[in-house]
Amino acid sequence: MTKHNKKTVELESAVVRFAGDSGDGMQLTGGLFSDSTAFAGNDFATFPDYPAEIRAPQGTVSGVSGFQIHFGHTDIHTSGDQADVLVAMNPASLKANLKWVKPHGIIIVDSDAFTEKNLKKAGYETNPLEDGSLNGYTVIQAPISTLTKEAVKHLNLDNKSAMKSKNMFALGIVYYLFNRDYTKTFPFFEEKFKKNPLVVEANKTVLKEGYNYAETIELFPQTYAIKPAPLNKGRYRNVTGNLATSWGILAAAERSGHNLFLGSYPITPASEILQEITKHKSLSAIGIQMEDEIAGIVSTIGASFAGALAVTSTSGPGLSLKTEALGLAVMTELPVVVIDVQRGGPSTGLPTKSEQSDLYQALFGRNGDAPVVVMAAKSAADCFYSAYEACKIAMEHMVPVILLTDGSIANGSEVFKIPKVADLPEINPPVAKANDPNYAPYRRNPEKLNRYWALPGTEGLRHRIGGLEKEDITGHVSHDPLNHQKMTKFRQEKVDKVANYIDDLEVFGDEEGELLVISWGGTYGVVLTAIEEMRAEGKNVSHAHFKHIMPLPKNTAEVFSKFKKHIVVEINNGQFVNYLRMKLPDFKYSQYNKIQGLPFMVNELKEQFNDLLNEK
Amino acid sequence: MENKIDTKPVKLTREDFESDQMVKWCPGCGDHAILRSVEAVFPTIGERLGLKKEDFVVVSGIGCSSRFPYYMNTYGFHGIHGRAAVLATGIKLTNPKLNVWVISGDGDSMAIGGNHFIHAARRNVDMNYLMFNNRIYGLTKGQYSPTTYKGQKTKTSPQGVFEEPFNPGELVIGAKGRFFARVVDTNPKLMQKTFIEAAMFKGTSIVEILANCVIFNNKTHGLITGKDTKDDYQLILEAGKPMIFGKEKNKGIILQNNKLKVVTIGEDGITEDDILVHDPTTKDAGIHMMLASMQAPDYPVALGVIRAVPEKPFEQIIWDTIEHEKEVSPYKNVDDLLNSGNTWEID
Numbered sequence: 001m002t003k004h005n006k007k008t009v010e011l012e013s014a015v016v017r018f019a020g021d022s023g024d025g026m027q028l029t030g031g032l033f034s035d036s037t038a039f040a041g042n043d044f045a046t047f048p049d050y051p052a053e054i055r056a057p058q059g060t061v062s063g064v065s066g067f068q069i070h071f072g073h074t075d076i077h078t079s080g081d082q083a084d085v086l087v088a089m090n091p092a093s094l095k096a097n098l099k100w101v102k103p104h105g106i107i108i109v110d111s112d113a114f115t116e117k118n119l120k121k122a123g124y125e126t127n128p129l130e131d132g133s134l135n136g137y138t139v140i141q142a143p144i145s146t147l148t149k150e151a152v153k154h155l156n157l158d159n160k161s162a163m164k165s166k167n168m169f170a171l172g173i174v175y176y177l178f179n180r181d182y183t184k185t186f187p188f189f190e191e192k193f194k195k196n197p198l199v200v201e202a203n204k205t206v207l208k209e210g211y212n213y214a215e216t217i218e219l220f221p222q223t224y225a226i227k228p229a230p231l232n233k234g235r236y237r238n239v240t241g242n243l244a245t246s247w248g249i250l251a252a253a254e255r256s257g258h259n260l261f262l263g264s265y266p267i268t269p270a271s272e273i274l275q276e277i278t279k280h281k282s283l284s285a286i287g288i289q290m291e292d293e294i295a296g297i298v299s300t301i302g303a304s305f306a307g308a309l310a311v312t313s314t315s316g317p318g319l320s321l322k323t324e325a326l327g328l329a330v331m332t333e334l335p336v337v338v339i340d341v342q343r344g345g346p347s348t349g350l351p352t353k354s355e356q357s358d359l360y361q362a363l364f365g366r367n368g369d370a371p372v373v374v375m376a377a378k379s380a381a382d383c384f385y386s387a388y389e390a391c392k393i394a395m396e397h398m399v400p401v402i403l404l405t406d407g408s409i410a411n412g413s414e415v416f417k418i419p420k421v422a423d424l425p426e427i428n429p430p431v432a433k434a435n436d437p438n439y440a441p442y443r444r445n446p447e448k449l450n451r452y453w454a455l456p457g458t459e460g461l462r463h464r465i466g467g468l469e470k471e472d473i474t475g476h477v478s479h480d481p482l483n484h485q486k487m488t489k490f491r492q493e494k495v496d497k498v499a500n501y502i503d504d505l506e507v508f509g510d511e512e513g514e515l516l517v518i519s520w521g522g523t524y525g526v527v528l529t530a531i532e533e534m535r536a537e538g539k540n541v542s543h544a545h546f547k548h549i550m551p552l553p554k555n556t557a558e559v560f561s562k563f564k565k566h567i568v569v570e571i572n573n574g575q576f577v578n579y580l581r582m583k584l585p586d587f588k589y590s591q592y593n594k595i596q597g598l599p600f601m602v603n604e605l606k607e608q609f610n611d612l613l614n615e616k
Numbered sequence: 617m618e619n620k621i622d623t624k625p626v627k628l629t630r631e632d633f634e635s636d637q638m639v640k641w642c643p644g645c646g647d648h649a650i651l652r653s654v655e656a657v658f659p660t661i662g663e664r665l666g667l668k669k670e671d672f673v674v675v676s677g678i679g680c681s682s683r684f685p686y687y688m689n690t691y692g693f694h695g696i697h698g699r700a701a702v703l704a705t706g707i708k709l710t711n712p713k714l715n716v717w718v719i720s721g722d723g724d725s726m727a728i729g730g731n732h733f734i735h736a737a738r739r740n741v742d743m744n745y746l747m748f749n750n751r752i753y754g755l756t757k758g759q760y761s762p763t764t765y766k767g768q769k770t771k772t773s774p775q776g777v778f779e780e781p782f783n784p785g786e787l788v789i790g791a792k793g794r795f796f797a798r799v800v801d802t803n804p805k806l807m808q809k810t811f812i813e814a815a816m817f818k819g820t821s822i823v824e825i826l827a828n829c830v831i832f833n834n835k836t837h838g839l840i841t842g843k844d845t846k847d848d849y850q851l852i853l854e855a856g857k858p859m860i861f862g863k864e865k866n867k868g869i870i871l872q873n874n875k876l877k878v879v880t881i882g883e884d885g886i887t888e889d890d891i892l893v894h895d896p897t898t899k900d901a902g903i904h905m906m907l908a909s910m911q912a913p914d915y916p917v918a919l920g921v922i923r924a925v926p927e928k929p930f931e932q933i934i935w936d937t938i939e940h941e942k943e944v945s946p947y948k949n950v951d952d953l954l955n956s957g958n959t960w961e962i963d
Binding site: 035038039041231232233234235236237238247250251254259261263280281282283284286288290291292294295298299300301302303304305306307308310324325327328332418419420421455456457458459460461462463464465466467468476477 | 637668669670671673675676678685686689690691692693694695696699702703704705706707708709710711713714731732735934937938941942944945947948949950951953954955957958959960961962963
């Protein structure tokens with residue numbers, strides 16, 4: 001490609017947001033821009049923002065689908081607070097997304113879509129392109145629909161088919177803006193539409209024409225370039241959290257030598273995990289769509305009894321339905337991993353919005369004293385390692401593990417350095433040996449307190465387990481009062497002892513100081529970014545992020561004791577902070593909670609932390 | 617002398633499956649007879665299918681019947697209320713070599729576990745599902761169940777049950793079940809024969825056992841099992857044989873105006889040739905459904921294997937697909953998967 005002698009400005013990072021009607025293909029457009037970002041060698045993180053309805057009324061604000069990408073030369077931990085560039089394919093997407101655009105940001109619109117009818121549908125009384133309400137932004141009005149139609153005229157497509165590729169025209173414009181090579185996207189069209197060469201040609205042509213249009217009519221006063229990020233040597237890819245979670249459990253199955261069984265029921269935003277696992281029968285992985293959430297976990301418990309790496313995936317309301325069965329897994333002391341991709345609750349709540357509000361349910365939501373291990377993944381890529389570790393703990397300690405992820409990291413994506421499965425930690429479940437004369441169903445390993453996994457079919461190990469309380473060692477049904485107390489203590493101590501096998505809590509920043517910011521789960525990236533910025537501004541603030549919640553890392557109290565002030569930030573009404581108040585009552589915790597179905601913004605966090613630092 | 621290694625499997629006996637645990641069902645409960653019949657057939661099943669005693673798994677839900685696994689010396693899992701079928705599904709899918717038995721009751725299967733029951737029937741995982749139907753909740757001491765007769769007074773229906781009862785056979789066949797049989801707890805010979813047929817059938821074999829709850833619903837099946845009445849109210853079906861029953865062996869079932877009808881051989885010109893011949897393997901569910909629906913006193917109750925239509929069981933489809941995918945999929949291990957699609961190298 002020949003470059004116009006335009007001025008190219010170098011940036012550290014940028015945020016682009018694509019928005020259109022939910023049928024406009026914005027997720028695909030965003031995905032392709034992400035791939036091109038990867039080719040450019042930048043670090044990046046993405047986040048899709050789409051409506052709960054598959055096809056909400058066309059042209060309305062409720063039907064707007066968005067995709068945001070934050071990419072840069074430096075480490076990128078979040079999908080970005082506000083966009084430098086917004087692509088708005090119609091008035092509704094402009095209306096829904098204007099608040100996410102930085103002051104003086106660039107707004108690219110399809111001017112053809114700003115008709116009276118569409119403006120009305122979006123709830124505009126006057127045309128924002130004409131009434132001055134966008135003053136201050138750089139507004140690029142391109143007749144994208146008309147130009148797309150022109151571009152594919154020679155292919156004789158019907159109007160509907162022609163219009164389907166208009167998102168590629170917009171993508172072409174953005175490629176030009178960031179000096180991307182559009183030919184790198186051609187193989188994608190060739191693969192995706194291989195059965196329809198005409199569509200391949202249409203997409204290629206429109207993408208190219210979009211680029212050329214921006215270049216030819218000098219749409220922008222300057223273009224931008226972002227240098228490759230200094231990533232470590234190795235092979236990289238882009239993953240969403242749900243994909244990384246799926247691959248993490250597949251890797252754990254392979255490494256442990258126990259086939260994966262995933263019994264699940266479709267639920268937003270967790271369904272992709274079930275969908276992904278059902279694809280991989282070549283890896284001896286069984287993914288079954290059961291008749292309900294209960295059948296999902298109970299088939300999983302059966303599979304665990306029979307020797308599988310047994311996992312079920314769900315979201316909040318589904319976890320509620322699995323509650324009784326989780327108690328059975330606690331009682332039978334079988335390895336079971338429950339992945340809860342949290343969403344806004346209670347009840348059906350906000351299915352497509354993210355929240356961290358299932359923590360209480362994960363920790364306490366069962367009858368009886370029924371402790372389980374609770375973990376939380378911190379980012380899309382970390383879902384791989386967290387899911388792997390959840391499987392390792394469940395199998396090696398013979399204990400149910402709940403792994404909390406959330407809608408943000410499950411659907412968001414980031415750059416992932418591809419590991420080798422052989423380099424991952426070993427997984428050695430305590431499988432009982434055939435004809436072991438010392439085997440007894442509830443005989444325990446003295447260090448971990450796990451019982452042993454005696455798989456049906458193994459000679460000399462026939463035994464019965466179930467939901468009734470069992471006698472220590474023998475596993476006979478027992479209602480003996482002292483035995484129940486003993487077994488209850490064992491179940492708790494077994495979970496507590498997991499603390500001996502997990503990483504210590506790490507501090508980002510100074511290990512002692514004025515303010516320690518405490519976070520857990522999917523908020524890692526945004527909190528870290530806020531702390532990085534504040535430390536660069538010379539503020540006395542450090543960050544401790546939790547992946548292990550039950551049990552807590554052993555050094556937690558020690559870490560906390562080195563700071564004067566502590567603030568816990570989370571996307572709920574204060575669940576982790578109350579848990580800490582219960583577990584480590586010696587510290588005084590401030591809290592900041594956002595419960596809007598939206599992620600934290602870096603700036604709002606900094607404001608909170610600065611206020612706390614300034615408090616005397 | 618030649619040193620010969622004996623590779624013949626050890627012959628299994630009934631004692632191999634007897635538990636040393638005290639059986640705590642009420643004296644006179646029908647469950648005792650069922651337990652003895654199951655213990656009696658496991659050695660035969662083991663022999664026919666080439667299984668060792670460790671290959672049997674007995675799974676249950678909650679209720680009197682569901683204590684069953686504790687009373688057998690096998691791998692056993694006493695699950696939670698209504699969920700035995702899905703526990704068994706997870707077990708069988710994970711290890712298809714196991715011989716999986718589900719023990720459940722009318723409340724466990726058709727009230728709290730109703731969803732799993734119908735889906736188990738249509739999914740067709742190879743398992744043997746014994747459903748003890750005593751038409752009452754025994755363990756919770758006498759509340760009505762989904763099969764309690766309409767109008768019957770129980771602790772929770774003091775004015776009589778207002779709802780229609782389920783007929784388990786109709787439910788199974790309606791849910792696309794492939795195998796349904798019915799037996800009575802008073803006929804060990806029929807139980808044993810039927811349990812073996814259920815075990816030999818590849819797929820979900822559901823056997824309804826009309827069981828007596830001596831404490832809370834005594835003689836609920838009295839007309840069907842009573843000494844003096846049983847011959848007139850039991851139609852014991854056999855594949856390829858005419859549907860003849862009665863003390864005098866002179867009653868039979870014919871199809872008239874799309875309905876089953878009880879006739880007497882030798883009356884109104886009816887001969888044995890007019891009597892319906894049982895074919896459990898026909899895919900069409902029409903006659904099977906009608907047979908399952910027959911109720912005393914208007915009809916005899918159909919016993920034995922009512923429906924047994926072969927079809928590849930679910931777990932076999934899954935494992936065949938796994939074998940196929942292993943051959944055709946580009947992903948031979950997780951490393952292949954991690955490196956698939958768009959990746960890039962940083963030097």
